[in-house]
Amino acid sequence: MLRLPILVAMLALFALAGCGASGAVRPATDPGVITFQSTLDNKYVRADRPAEVLAQLHIGTKDVEDPQRPVIDLALVIDTSGSMEGKPIEDARAASLALVDMLKDGDRLAVVAFGSKTEVLLASTVLDASSRKKARVEVAAMKAEGTTDLAGGLAAGIEQVAQHLDPKGLNRVVLVGDGVPNDEAPVRGLAQSAASRGIAITTLGLGPDYNESLMGAIAQASGGRFHYVDDSSKVAAFFQDQVLRLESVYAKASWVELVPGPGVRIDGVIGRPSERSGRGVRVALGDIGKGDKRDLFVKLAVDGHRDGAPVELLDAVLGFDDGYAGAGHVERRLYLSAHATASDKTFEAGRDPRVEDAAAGARTAAATLEAIDAARAGDAPRAQHALDEGAVQAEEQAKKTGNHELADRAKRMRDLSQSLPVTAPPSPAPGALPAAAATKPKSVAPAERQKLLKAHDEAVNAL
Numbered sequence: 001m002l003r004l005p006i007l008v009a010m011l012a013l014f015a016l017a018g019c020g021a022s023g024a025v026r027p028a029t030d031p032g033v034i035t036f037q038s039t040l041d042n043k044y045v046r047a048d049r050p051a052e053v054l055a056q057l058h059i060g061t062k063d064v065e066d067p068q069r070p071v072i073d074l075a076l077v078i079d080t081s082g083s084m085e086g087k088p089i090e091d092a093r094a095a096s097l098a099l100v101d102m103l104k105d106g107d108r109l110a111v112v113a114f115g116s117k118t119e120v121l122l123a124s125t126v127l128d129a130s131s132r133k134k135a136r137v138e139v140a141a142m143k144a145e146g147t148t149d150l151a152g153g154l155a156a157g158i159e160q161v162a163q164h165l166d167p168k169g170l171n172r173v174v175l176v177g178d179g180v181p182n183d184e185a186p187v188r189g190l191a192q193s194a195a196s197r198g199i200a201i202t203t204l205g206l207g208p209d210y211n212e213s214l215m216g217a218i219a220q221a222s223g224g225r226f227h228y229v230d231d232s233s234k235v236a237a238f239f240q241d242q243v244l245r246l247e248s249v250y251a252k253a254s255w256v257e258l259v260p261g262p263g264v265r266i267d268g269v270i271g272r273p274s275e276r277s278g279r280g281v282r283v284a285l286g287d288i289g290k291g292d293k294r295d296l297f298v299k300l301a302v303d304g305h306r307d308g309a310p311v312e313l314l315d316a317v318l319g320f321d322d323g324y325a326g327a328g329h330v331e332r333r334l335y336l337s338a339h340a341t342a343s344d345k346t347f348e349a350g351r352d353p354r355v356e357d358a359a360a361g362a363r364t365a366a367a368t369l370e371a372i373d374a375a376r377a378g379d380a381p382r383a384q385h386a387l388d389e390g391a392v393q394a395e396e397q398a399k400k401t402g403n404h405e406l407a408d409r410a411k412r413m414r415d416l417s418q419s420l421p422v423t424a425p426p427s428p429a430p431g432a433l434p435a436a437a438a439t440k441p442k443s444v445a446p447a448e449r450q451k452l453l454k455a456h457d458e459a460v461n462a463l
Contacts, residue, residue, distance in 0.1 A: 116146030201224040
């Protein structure tokens with residue numbers, strides 16, 4: 001009768017001995033280098049009436065020693081259409097060759113070029129002395145010709161990364177484009193698909209003629225970064241900056257999921273693309289590196305509550321794969337609540353002007369992007385309305401809190417209307433009725449176009 005207990009005890013002892021063995025592998029613990037905090041624009045809501053609440057979620061990093069650099073799985077996707085002829089393609093070759101040298105042995109690199117058709121110049125290859133030589137030969141052979149099959153190039157780049165996806169590594173597509181794609185319809189879907197597979201897309205808009213709305217949307221939807229470069233000779237510096245960022249990633253493929261409380265509705269996340277997830281929404285954030293910050297401003301609509309009642313507003317979950325200590329998937333959770341009050345004095349005392357100012361800044365960036373998107377689509381009234389409304393909101397908040405930066409942003413938004421590529425009705429033929437629906441693009445001077453691209457770049461990165 002004693003044999004079974006004795007056997008169990010012996011097995012337990014063997015298990016304990018195994019745990020203490022020098023060669024045992026123990027799972028890493030969460031190093032805690034990613035921070036997740038929340039603040040409300042007001043700790044109170046008005047009692048017995050519907051209310052609006054703004055929640056700020058802040059994701060940041062602690063100041064710690066750099067982690068061991070993970071393996072990089074990267075696809076470089078280059079626009080080699082006819083518009084790249086001359087100095088742009090020469091600089092693109094030089095920058096790509098520099099990127100080959102920036103990556104370390106053991107990293108993976110694929111090179112994809114797209115003009116009228118897409119070519120995989122270098123299938124995803126582990127870099128060493130031999131493969132670097134082959135990569136340099138293929139990159140040096142890039143030439144500019146044809147139209148702009150951006151969708152085909154992006155799809156090929158994503159697939160090259162996906163074939164060797166490393167859950168513990170950094171999986172990235174870097175897209176460089178200088179023109180308008182032949183067909184942009186599939187592109188946003190490709191970016192969302194990449195995000196779902198843990199592949200972030202960093203986009204570089206080169207020169208004055210690329211589709212800034214599309215390139216920014218690709219980066220946002222996939223959790224990557226966007227940047228505008230006005231001179232092709234700066235592409236190499238951009239590549240170096242991206243590689244250095246990849247070397248200090250603390251969180252990979254991060255996301256935030258938001259679930260509202262009873263009687264609460266999520267009206268949106270300012271300037272951020274999101275997708276529905278049950279009763280809530282999910283926002284892709286991509287990789288978070290040393291010194292990076294992400295601020296989400298969540299708009300909540302709240303049903304009326306009696307005076308003094310607690311209000312359950314929101315559950316927020318931050319999820320990511322730990323890139324600092326290899327701790328695997330990590331989640332952080334926040335619960336946000338307020339109280340209903342019938343007192344004006346209490347309500348005013350509960351305000352947080354810092355959240356109000358920060359949210360106003362995010363709104364100006366979102367309004368700028370909306371205006372640029374509308375203008376590019378030919379909707380001049382919507383573009384002008386977005387700029388006017390955004391400027392008014394920024395001016396009102398600036399007067400309320402004395403924030404000079406918001407006042408400056410409002411002025412820049414009003415100035416920006418002169419740079420928008422809006423459309424105007426064509427002049428009707430003599431004796432003919434004007435065609436209300438027909439439009440023609442308004443020409444924009446190069447200096448105005450550059451101002452527009454810089455404003456777009458600032459707005460995307462502000463969000």
